[in-house]
Amino acid sequence: MYQNLSSDEILNKLAQIAADPYERAKEWKMETGSKIIGCYIMHFPEELLHAAGVLPIVLQVKEEPITTGHAYYPSYFCGPTRSIVDQAAKGELDFLDGFVGGDYCIQAVGGAEVVGNLLPKVNNMFFRLPVGNQAWTHGDIVTGLKELKRDIERFAAKEISDEEILNSIRIYNKNRSLIREIYELKSVHPSLLSSSDMLSIIKSSMVIPKEEHNEILETLLPKLQANKDSIKEEGVRVFLSGSFCGAPKNEILELVEQSGAVVVGDDLFHGYRYISDNITEDREPLAAIAAHYIDKNTNVPCPTRCDPKTDWPQYLVDSMRKYKADQLVIVMAQFCEPHMFFYPDIKDAMQEAGIPHLLLEISHELDSIETIKTRLEAFVEMAV
Amino acid sequence: MTSKSDGSSFFTMGVDSGSLTGKAVIIDGNKRIVSYSVKQLGFVSQKAVMMAIDDALEKAGLVLDDIAYTVSTGYGRKRLEIAGKNLTEISCHAKGANYLFPEVKTVIDIGGQDSKVIAVDPSGNVKNFAMNDKCAAGTGQFLEVLARALDVELTEIGELSMQSDADIKISSMCTTFAESEVISLVAEGHTTVDILSGMHKAISGRMKGLVGRVGLQKPVMMTGGGAKNIGLVHALEKSLGESIFIPDEPQIIGALGAALFANDFATGNRKKVEEEQDLDKARAPAKDCGTCSVQNYQLNKN
Ligand code: SF4
Numbered sequence: 001m002y003q004n005l006s007s008d009e010i011l012n013k014l015a016q017i018a019a020d021p022y023e024r025a026k027e028w029k030m031e032t033g034s035k036i037i038g039c040y041i042m043h044f045p046e047e048l049l050h051a052a053g054v055l056p057i058v059l060q061v062k063e064e065p066i067t068t069g070h071a072y073y074p075s076y077f078c079g080p081t082r083s084i085v086d087q088a089a090k091g092e093l094d095f096l097d098g099f100v101g102g103d104y105c106i107q108a109v110g111g112a113e114v115v116g117n118l119l120p121k122v123n124n125m126f127f128r129l130p131v132g133n134q135a136w137t138h139g140d141i142v143t144g145l146k147e148l149k150r151d152i153e154r155f156a157a158k159e160i161s162d163e164e165i166l167n168s169i170r171i172y173n174k175n176r177s178l179i180r181e182i183y184e185l186k187s188v189h190p191s192l193l194s195s196s197d198m199l200s201i202i203k204s205s206m207v208i209p210k211e212e213h214n215e216i217l218e219t220l221l222p223k224l225q226a227n228k229d230s231i232k233e234e235g236v237r238v239f240l241s242g243s244f245c246g247a248p249k250n251e252i253l254e255l256v257e258q259s260g261a262v263v264v265g266d267d268l269f270h271g272y273r274y275i276s277d278n279i280t281e282d283r284e285p286l287a288a289i290a291a292h293y294i295d296k297n298t299n300v301p302c303p304t305r306c307d308p309k310t311d312w313p314q315y316l317v318d319s320m321r322k323y324k325a326d327q328l329v330i331v332m333a334q335f336c337e338p339h340m341f342f343y344p345d346i347k348d349a350m351q352e353a354g355i356p357h358l359l360l361e362i363s364h365e366l367d368s369i370e371t372i373k374t375r376l377e378a379f380v381e382m383a384v
Numbered sequence: 385m386t387s388k389s390d391g392s393s394f395f396t397m398g399v400d401s402g403s404l405t406g407k408a409v410i411i412d413g414n415k416r417i418v419s420y421s422v423k424q425l426g427f428v429s430q431k432a433v434m435m436a437i438d439d440a441l442e443k444a445g446l447v448l449d450d451i452a453y454t455v456s457t458g459y460g461r462k463r464l465e466i467a468g469k470n471l472t473e474i475s476c477h478a479k480g481a482n483y484l485f486p487e488v489k490t491v492i493d494i495g496g497q498d499s500k501v502i503a504v505d506p507s508g509n510v511k512n513f514a515m516n517d518k519c520a521a522g523t524g525q526f527l528e529v530l531a532r533a534l535d536v537e538l539t540e541i542g543e544l545s546m547q548s549d550a551d552i553k554i555s556s557m558c559t560t561f562a563e564s565e566v567i568s569l570v571a572e573g574h575t576t577v578d579i580l581s582g583m584h585k586a587i588s589g590r591m592k593g594l595v596g597r598v599g600l601q602k603p604v605m606m607t608g609g610g611a612k613n614i615g616l617v618h619a620l621e622k623s624l625g626e627s628i629f630i631p632d633e634p635q636i637i638g639a640l641g642a643a644l645f646a647n648d649f650a651t652g653n654r655k656k657v658e659e660e661q662d663l664d665k666a667r668a669p670a671k672d673c674g675t676c677s678v679q680n681y682q683l684n685k686n
Contacts, residue, residue, distance in 0.1 A: 356512075370459065371498060375515050378474035382510050 002216055007223035010216065011197045018203035021060040025207055026095050028055055035097035035156065038122075040084055040112050041245040042269050042304065043104055043129055045289050047279065048149055050168040050210070052156040054098065058206035059084050061246035065365055072114050078335045079364025080245035081111035088118040098123040098155050100148070104131075104304040105338055108245065125151045131306040133294055141290035149286070165285035175210045176275040178217040182224065183265075183272060187323055189228045190237065190262035195253040198263075202270050203247060235262035236383040239325040241316055241346075242339055244269050244304070248331045249366060255373050256329060259380040265323040267316070268331075273300045303338040312342055313349035320355050326383045328357040329376070334364070356382055395444070396650050397451045398476065398642025399437060399467065401460030404496035404524060405609065406433035408440040409639040410451070415483070415647055419443035420636045433460065453650035455642040459497065469649060474502055474513050476641030481605045482508030483644055484631050489601035492591060492620070492628070493638075494610025496524040499591060501598045508641075514597040516590075524609050526562065527616075530583050533566045534576050545580035545615030552582030562586070584619035592623045605629045607637040 002010050017024055025036050035054040039046065041061075049056035061083040066075075069086025087093050093115070099122045101112025116124040127148045130140040153159055179201060186192055205213045238261040240248070247270035256263060266272050276299040279292040294307075301310035320328060328350060332339045343359065350357045358379040360372060394413030400406070406429065409420040421439035425432035441447060448466065456467035457476040464470070473493065481491045482504055491502040503511040516523065531538045552574060554565055562583075569579050604626050610616055611634035621628050631637060648654035 371515060374472050374474065374498075375513075378472040378510060378513060381471060381475045 002219040005219075007193075007220060007227060010220045010223070011193065011200060014204040014216070015196070015200040017208060018060075018200040021203065021207040022057070022092070022095060024212075025055055025057050028209060029095065036095065037098035037100060037125075037152075037155075038093060038096045040099065040101050040108065040115065041080060042108075042302070043102060043293070044100055044127055045145060045148065046210075047168040047172050047289065048145065048160070048165060048286075049100070049152060050171070051160045051164040052152045052158060054152075054156055055209055056100075057208075059087070059093070060203060060207065061364075062087060063249060063366075072118065073111060076335055077107050077110070078245070078333045078337075079362075080333060081107045082364060083246065085111055085114050085118070088115045093119060093122070096122045098125060098152075100125045100127050102127045102129055104129060105245075107335075107337065123155050125155065129293065131304070133297075133305075133307040133309045138287075138290050138294060141293055142286050145286045145289055162285050165289075166281060169279045169281060169285060169288065171210050171214065173278040173281065174214050175205055175217070176278055178214060178221060179205065179275040181221055182217070183275075185224055185228060187264050189231050189233065190264045191231050191233055191235070192224060192228055194257060195240065195263040195266075196250045198266075199247055199250065199253065199270055202268075202274055206270075206274070233262070235260050236327060236380050237262060237264045237323070237325045238327050238329050238380075239264060239316070239320055239323055240266040240268060240271070241328060241330050242268070243331040243333060243362075244302070244336060244339065246270075246333055246364075249362070251366065251369065252331060252360065252362065252372065255369075255376050259373075259376045260384070261327070261329075261376075261380050264325050265319060267300050267319065269302075273302065276300045303342045313346045316346060317349055317353045317355065320353070326356075327379065328355055329379070330357060330359045332359060332361045334361050393450075394650075395446060395451050396643050396646035397437070397440070397454045398639040398644070398646055399433060399454060399456045399458075399464055400473070400476070400636070400639035400642060401430075401433045401456060401458040401464060402473075402496055402638070403459045403498075405635065406431075406436040407458075407636050407639040408433075408436040409636050409643045410440050410444050410446065411640070411643045411647060413647070413651075415644060417640065417643075418446075420633065420639065422633075422635050430460065430463065433464065437466075453646040455646040455649065457638050457642045468646070471642065471645055473638050474500055474515070475510055476638045476645065477607050478502050478504045478510045478641065479508045479644050480637035480639075480641030481607060481631075482506075483640065484637070485603070485605055485629060488603055488605045488629070490595070490598070490604045491637075492595065492604060492606045493608040494524060494587075494591070494606070494616070495608040496528075499523050499594060499608075499610070501591070501594045503598045503601060508644075512598050514594050516594060526587065527583065527610075527613070529563055530566050531580075533563050534570070534579060536576060536580070539612075541580050541583075542613035542615040542617075544577050545584050546618065548575070548577040548581035550574075550578035550581065552578050552585075554579075554582045554586040580615060581619070584613075584616045585623070587616060588619040588623040591620055595624060600624060600626065602626060603629055605631065607631065607634045609635050611635075 029036055037049050037054050037056050038059045040059055046056040061080045066082050066086040068089040073082050073085040103109050128144040240263050277296040280288045297305045297307050301312040301315050395410055398409045405424045407422050410418045412418050419440045421436040423432040423436040454467045456464040456470045457473050461470035477491050477493050481488050493500045498516050500515045502513045505511050531541050606628045611630050
């Protein structure tokens, strides 16, 4: 159905899906009569949920101001957790049949508790994902996966076979591979698609059936490849980092590009972090998923994973060189503890490597866009 | 003032369309200031900007067509149609400060809506900067609101506050809360001069934090409308433990920097907008090319 559309038209469709992230899932539910599980937000084994015949979606932060949710979650918690609580409080998540929370960050744990209380009819599950990278970590993650599998089987009233998990892994691997191909293209031809386009690709992947998304990407990719030579490359090369559970606002991404920069790479969860690596298909599936958690964190370290064998600041220095980036823009969700904890080390590493960086601490309500604009422009002017 | 007839006949202009004032500076081909003007007329007023431009042109005995290139800066920088290019206040203050005082390493700009601390290199380029990013606290606006609450003219608060040796603390940095704090201080019987001095201390405390984010490097220059407030300058010198250099006309430094950039653009010393577009070609490849998939991808494709 996308075959006759141009790449821009396809990207527009994906942007529409991303802007209204739960609509396709609701339609799918009507069409199939199957169940939807919302994931809150990072690091969930979506493959395992998919294998049970349900549709896992990654709940998305909404840019609208938090209103009803204020009564349930304090304003000094991060925007992403507050936004999901707000959606639940406003009844916007009533379409969910199941909900999985995680313990990767204390604010996410608290938020999941509150959402659980606000959605009494929704089956509330929990994924225990052990942190670290010790000899026992892999086995521990497998145990966490088995616990979740048990709960999902009860929820879906069916047993999940290894074959089904493997099949889901294949579908998800395909999606990750396709998005990585687009990333490769963008890193070489950064103006081929904007960072908002890239964000729409990832966001839409998180909220519609992966099979459908794969089809769209298979149509989009050759069209992008065909366009690449007609693109004029321009701008200061910027690498974008941070912004864990909530995608950076489109407004901020547009400001980066309007300031005269092009985004050549990122480590965003709504970005490269989500698709950096595939899951091995020739291993017992739960063991393979557990290994994937450790491996993908080596590719793109996440501060919530507390892995002593990875070094996020060094990864950023290496990425700057790998992508030939001139400058680093860090987008930090206000009150995001894991990020704040690492920032001083990142700052030191950047100073030592002589890499200019700009920290933008973004509050959910985005109170000072004019200041952000001036800071971004002045930062880009430094490189010109 | 020199006019067209007794000097160079090549002119560029910098226009700073600030949040509360419009400023214009005209320089000649030898980068000497020919004329300048500062006009105040309310928020980001196009009218004040146009008045400043007309005034500067008139003082120089020039018309707009005599100006080879104009660069705009400040909040309203994007809206000035006569400008060939617009640049942020941060780049322009650094450039202007460096022109007046080439040794300067730190520029503190307290403007109407925001405050900035800029680390400047010996060529006048921005090395690093910090900007108050949350609210009006520590800005000209903060002082204006509080001066109004105390029924004092903004231009008087500096001198007045110097008369105080009291130690009044204004703890709230939110302009609205600070206003009610000031009202309670008045009700408690504190004098206006003591409260003004407390306000300046509050702002300098806040600025010290901002300076800390960039790192204090001597010598320090203060620019923007805030630098005309002697009470604030003294409070800041005290909290930083450093003397601060104040140019004769601190409000025009941004416009001066813009005029200097305009000269660079007009004379080709700096790339024009079109030439800046293709930066990629000028860039050296990354050091560890051998292991880099992107690099190899690029090489294979070429
Ligand atoms: S990791 Fe950061 S953004 Fe995510 S839930 Fe925790 S505090 Fe919020």
